[in-house]
Amino acid sequence: DVKVTQSSRYLVKRTGEKVFLECVQDMDHENMFWYRQDPGLGLRLIYFSYDVKMKEKGDIPEGYSVSREKKERFSLILESASTNQTSMYLCASSSPPRNQPQHFGDGTRLSIL
Amino acid sequence: DAKTTQPPSMDCAEGRAANLPCNHSTISGNEYVYWYRQIHSQGPQYIIHGLKNNETNEMASLIITEDRKSSTLILPHATLRDTAVYYCIVARETSGSRLTFGEGTQLTVNP
Numbered sequence: 045d046v047k048v049t050q051s052s053r054y055l056v057k058r059t060g061e062k063v064f065l066e067c068v069q070d071m072d073h074e075n076m077f078w079y080r081q082d083p084g085l086g087l088r089l090i091y092f093s094y095d096v097k098m099k100e101k102g103d104i105p106e107g108y109s110v111s112r113e114k115k116e117r118f119s120l121i122l123e124s125a126s127t128n129q130t131s132m133y134l135c136a137s138s139s140p141p142r143n144q145p146q147h148f149g150d151g152t153r154l155s156i157l
Numbered sequence: 158d159a160k161t162t163q164p165p166s167m168d169c170a171e172g173r174a175a176n177l178p179c180n181h182s183t184i185s186g187n188e189y190v191y192w193y194r195q196i197h198s199q200g201p202q203y204i205i206h207g208l209k210n211n212e213t214n215e216m217a218s219l220i221i222t223e224d225r226k227s228s229t230l231i232l233p234h235a236t237l238r239d240t241a242v243y244y245c246i247v248a249r250e251t252s253g254s255r256l257t258f259g260e261g262t263q264l265t266v267n268p
Contacts, residue, residue: 048200075253087201089255102255134200142250143189143208148200 046071050135050149057156063122065152067135076118077136077146078102078110087134093118125156158257159184159247166263169239175232177262179245182226188249190221192230193258194241201244201258204230206251235266 051066069076077092079102089102091110099110107129111119118137122129132153136146162180169175181190191206205212205219207228212219218231232239244261248254 050200077255079256087256087258092255094253132198136256138252140252142252143206144252145191145193145203145206146251146256147203151198151200153198 046073046137046147048135048137048147048149050133050152052152053150055152055154057122057125057154059125059127059156061122061125061156063125063154063156065120065122065133065135065154067118067120067137067149068116069118069135069137069147070116071137071139071147072115073137073139073147074115075138075146076112077138078108078118078120079134079136080104080131081134081151082131090120127156130154130156158249159188161245161247161259163243163245163259163262165260166265169232169235169264169266171237171266171268172234175235175239175264175266177230177232177243177245177264178227179230180227181245181247184225184247185249188247189251190219190225190228191246191248191251192217192219193244193246194239194264195244195258195261196238196241202241204243235264237266237268240264240266 138146192204242261
């Protein structure tokens with residue numbers, strides 16, 4: 045079975061802090077994604093990566109950056125956390141061919157105070 | 158990607174089959190039907206996908222009508238742990254593209 049592991053289930057940080065969310069997958073998947081999920085807004089793509097050291101902006105990249113130094117690990121960075129970044133953050137991974145599904149981690153519920 | 162329509166909620170008795178419908182009347186020939194579910198406060202879980210043939214795995218069965226305009230996800234023996242929001246997605250590809258969930262169906266399995 046595919047395993048996508050996110051480093052924390054719950055996290056509380058303060059405004060202005062630099063926050064790191066880590067994601068590791070064990071299936072040698074090429075593609076990795078970061079989403080956030082908010083009530084009424086559904087799933088929104090922040091960043092994705094097709095390969096090591098590659099990154100592409102999603103729909104809402106502002107205030108975030110990512111790092112993919114190894115194939116199995118994709119990190120999301122909140123450069124200076126703000127209260128509007130309080131959300132559920134979801135990491136996913138997948139592999140070609142195109143019709144293959146994305147597999148998600150359990151999510152990190154991040155609260156910025 | 159084609160639009161999907163699902164009932165907002167359904168109930169099922171524990172041990173019985175849960176049949177979750179999805180309408181996708183504008184589906185294109187090269188679009189797949191995917192099902193995910195999300196248990197409260199957890200990440201979405203992939204269940205199954207198919208193009209036109211019926212599919213079965215250890216979790217569920219997917220029945221796609223011959224005209225492909227609708228499909229049904231079947232959980233053969235629902236348990237309390239199957240209580241979740243179930244999302245039907247129609248897409249040409251999902252491996253390298255953003256996923257978008259609609260409202261889904263809240264399935265409640267009752268003891």
